[in-house]
Amino acid sequence: MIDSVKFQIVEKDKFENFIVSSKIIDLMTFINLFTGEISSYPKRGKYKNLDVSITLINAYINGSLHKFRNLILFDEDQNYNDFSFCQVKEVISYLTKKLKIENSTSLTNLEFGINIDVSKNPQDIIDYNLMMYRNKHHYRDDKFGGKGDFKEFRTTDFYIKIYNKSKQYHLKKHRLRIELKIIKKRYIQNLGIFKLEDLNEIEVIYRLYERLLKEFNELTIVDEFYLLNLPKEDKANLVKFTNPNYWKHLKKEESLKVFNRVKRDFNLLVEKHNLNKTKKEILENLESKFQELLNDCDENLLLLNIA
Numbered sequence: 001m002i003d004s005v006k007f008q009i010v011e012k013d014k015f016e017n018f019i020v021s022s023k024i025i026d027l028m029t030f031i032n033l034f035t036g037e038i039s040s041y042p043k044r045g046k047y048k049n050l051d052v053s054i055t056l057i058n059a060y061i062n063g064s065l066h067k068f069r070n071l072i073l074f075d076e077d078q079n080y081n082d083f084s085f086c087q088v089k090e091v092i093s094y095l096t097k098k099l100k101i102e103n104s105t106s107l108t109n110l111e112f113g114i115n116i117d118v119s120k121n122p123q124d125i126i127d128y129n130l131m132m133y134r135n136k137h138h139y140r141d142d143k144f145g146g147k148g149d150f151k152e153f154r155t156t157d158f159y160i161k162i163y164n165k166s167k168q169y170h171l172k173k174h175r176l177r178i179e180l181k182i183i184k185k186r187y188i189q190n191l192g193i194f195k196l197e198d199l200n201e202i203e204v205i206y207r208l209y210e211r212l213l214k215e216f217n218e219l220t221i222v223d224e225f226y227l228l229n230l231p232k233e234d235k236a237n238l239v240k241f242t243n244p245n246y247w248k249h250l251k252k253e254e255s256l257k258v259f260n261r262v263k264r265d266f267n268l269l270v271e272k273h274n275l276n277k278t279k280k281e282i283l284e285n286l287e288s289k290f291q292e293l294l295n296d297c298d299e300n301l302l303l304l305n306i307a
Helices: 011-020 064-076 085-098 122-129 165-169 187-192 196-200 202-216 232-241 244-253 256-272 275-293
Strands: 002-009 042-049 050-054 059-064 105-117 130-134 138-141 150-153 158-164 175-181 219-221
Touching: 002 064, 002 165, 011 050, 011 059, 042 202, 042 244, 059 105, 064 085, 085 202, 085 275, 105 187, 105 196, 105 275, 122 130, 122 158, 122 165, 122 175, 122 275, 130 244, 130 275, 158 165, 158 202, 158 275, 165 175, 175 202, 175 275, 196 202, 202 275, 232 256, 244 256
Parallel strands: none
Antiparallel strands: 002 059, 002 105, 042 050, 050 059, 105 175, 130 219, 138 150, 150 158, 158 175
16 A cells, blocks of 8 residues: 655654654764764664655655664565555554654655565566557666566656566465556645645545546556467557557647547447457456455554554
């Protein structure tokens, strides 16, 4: 569910004084090698995996709440396991109390994603099935030096990211992550999210999930068709329709009416040859996993037992 967050500390001076006096976080600053003068700002440190930055004017915390919990409980720097709604609330309660920042945060960046198991290799989905977002080419296709892979599609306010978690963490299961990374504060606030504690509200989680689904449905995910015995014209159209350059030129040269008609033709062609099995499976698994994460509150909330 919730993964990385970035938030500003509203009461900066109070926060800084607490961190310095309690020594809960080792803060570092800079020294001028020529004069020996030690700078008061910026001060930087880490609380587990969370980056803490304090300037003369502002204070920010940035990092994965999912990894934060795994590091504290299991000493594992990973986010491939489940992170339920109750665990999200647990982490927020633990973090805000530990750092004395209850109701004193302003969210600026937010990641909402779900890990699901799929029936095929996630690498095949990313390389061969995931074609476009809003008929446009991906922005990034990173390999992480062979240790993982993801594709990223960008807009002004957010990114859509699809990860191969199996490869990244050497998992036996076929694990795929679908993630919405929100990079604009106004977009977050339009969803009714202002402070960290707002993520404790189930209505907020539903809104984030609905937005994730909305953008996921804008992805073009088509099953492999090159080796299928399809009518020649249909196969030629599929090759054309799965090329983002085709849509780029179509949008430039034709009217919106023509553009939308061709999009409908493409969707009908995919349905005609049943080439949407992968996308349907991902959608079904997203829904079932979301409901599971929403309702999985039976286990002990372990962080609450840590002093």
